[in-house]
Amino acid sequence: MAAEKAKKYYTDLAYPTAFSGRSNLERETKGEVSKKEWDKYLTKNRVFTQYHPMRHKFKRLRVIGSSLNTHTHFDLMDLKKLKNVNNYSYCLVGVCVLSKVCKVAPVFDKSKKSMEKAFDIILPKFKPGILNIFHDRGKEFICLKDYFKKKDINQCATKSFHACYAELYIKLLKQKLFRRMSYYNDLNWVDHIDAIAETLNNSPNRSLPSSMTPNEVSLNNVQEVWNHLYLKETKKHRQKFFVGDRCRIVYDKDAFTKSHFSNFSDEVYQIHKVVKGNPTTYFIKNMSGRPLKRRFYAPEMVKTILDKETEFRVEKVLKTKTVNKIKYFFCKFVGLSQEYNEWIPENNFV
Numbered sequence: 001m002a003a004e005k006a007k008k009y010y011t012d013l014a015y016p017t018a019f020s021g022r023s024n025l026e027r028e029t030k031g032e033v034s035k036k037e038w039d040k041y042l043t044k045n046r047v048f049t050q051y052h053p054m055r056h057k058f059k060r061l062r063v064i065g066s067s068l069n070t071h072t073h074f075d076l077m078d079l080k081k082l083k084n085v086n087n088y089s090y091c092l093v094g095v096c097v098l099s100k101v102c103k104v105a106p107v108f109d110k111s112k113k114s115m116e117k118a119f120d121i122i123l124p125k126f127k128p129g130i131l132n133i134f135h136d137r138g139k140e141f142i143c144l145k146d147y148f149k150k151k152d153i154n155q156c157a158t159k160s161f162h163a164c165y166a167e168l169y170i171k172l173l174k175q176k177l178f179r180r181m182s183y184y185n186d187l188n189w190v191d192h193i194d195a196i197a198e199t200l201n202n203s204p205n206r207s208l209p210s211s212m213t214p215n216e217v218s219l220n221n222v223q224e225v226w227n228h229l230y231l232k233e234t235k236k237h238r239q240k241f242f243v244g245d246r247c248r249i250v251y252d253k254d255a256f257t258k259s260h261f262s263n264f265s266d267e268v269y270q271i272h273k274v275v276k277g278n279p280t281t282y283f284i285k286n287m288s289g290r291p292l293k294r295r296f297y298a299p300e301m302v303k304t305i306l307d308k309e310t311e312f313r314v315e316k317v318l319k320t321k322t323v324n325k326i327k328y329f330f331c332k333f334v335g336l337s338q339e340y341n342e343w344i345p346e347n348n349f350v
Contacts, residue, residue, distance in 0.1 A: 050248060052302040062278075070098070072132065079189060090107040092118040095165040101126070141155075238280075241301065243273065246268050250299075266336060269284040272284060275295060282301065314331045314333060315334045
C-alpha cells in the first residue's frame with residue numbers, strides 16, 4: 001500500500017511532488033508515506049537513482065610523496081594569447097608533491113618534439129631526479145611514453161582529479177605573472193617565469209613544518225617533512241556502502257554539463273571490496289562479475305536495488321522468435337554493452 005502511494009506521489013503529475021527530490025517528497029507526504037518507505041521506493045526507482053544529484057567537489061585520497069621528487073605533478077599553463085610577443089604558447093609546470101618545489105619551462109606548442117624539448121629543460125632542475133610523473137590524459141603527455149621510458153621515469157595519467165598540485169601552482173604563477181605585466185606594462189613572460197617560480201619556492205608554505213619554504217626541504221630534513229604531512233591523526237569516514245550492495249556509477253561529466261541529463265549509469269554494479277580509509281573507497285564489478293580496475297568514492301555512486309521489478313530500457317530489438325506460442329525479442333539495452341543483449345518474453349515489457 002505504501003509503495004503504491006509513493007509511486008503515485010512520485011510519478012503522477014497531478015501532485016506537486018511529481019519527480020521531486022527526496023526532501024520535498026518526505027515533507028509533502030508526511031503522515032502518509034514514512035521516510036523508511038520513501039527510502040525503499042526511491043532506491044529501487046530507476047529514474048530517481050539515475051537523476052540523483054552528483055557532486056563534483058568532495059574529499060579524495062591524499063597524494064603521498066615518498067621522498068624528494070619521487071612523485072611530481074605536471075601540467076601546461078595556457079598562454080597562447082601572448083604568443084606574438086613571446087613566441088611560445090605554453091609553459092610546462094612541474095611540482096614536487098612532497099616539497100612543493102615548482103619548476104617551469106616554455107613550450108612552443110603541444111607537438112611531441114616541443115614537449116620533449118621542454119622536458120629536457122625542466123627535468124635537470126629537479127634534484128634528485130624524478131621517479132614518477134603524474135599528468136592529465138592530454139595527448140601531449142601520452143605521446144611521451146617512449147621518452148619517459150628512456151629516462152627511467154614512471155608515467156601515470158590521472159583521470160578524476162588531474163595533476164592537482166600543478167593546477168594549483170598554475171593559478172599562483174598566473175596571478176603573479178599578470179600582476180607583474182600590469183605593473184611594468186610588459187607582456188614578456190618567457191624571461192621572467194623562472195624568477196616568478198622561485199618567488200613561490202622561497203615563500204613559506206603552510207603545509208610544511210614551521211612554515212618552511214619549499215627550497216628549504218632537503219634530503220637532511222625530508223623525513224621530518226614527511227612525518228608532518230602524513231602522520232597526522234585523521235577522522236575515520238562513515239562507510240556508506242557494504243559488500244554486496246548494488247549501485248549505479250556517475251557518468252564522466254564536468255561542472256558545466258546540463259543538469260537535466262541523467263547523472264548515473266543505466267548499468268547496475270555490485271560492491272565487491274571495501275577499502276577503509278580517509279575517505280573510504282570501493283571496488284565494484286559489473287553484472288557479468290567482471291571487476292572494474294579503478295576504485296570509487298561514495299559520492300560517485302548511488303545505491304539501488306536489483307530485483308524482478310527493476311526496469312531496463314530497450315534501445316533496439318535485434319531479432320524476434322516464437323517459442324511455445326510465446327513471442328521473444330532479442331534486445332539491446334540503453335547504456336549496456338552488447339554482452340548484455342538478451343531474449344526477453346513479450347509479457348516482460350511494460
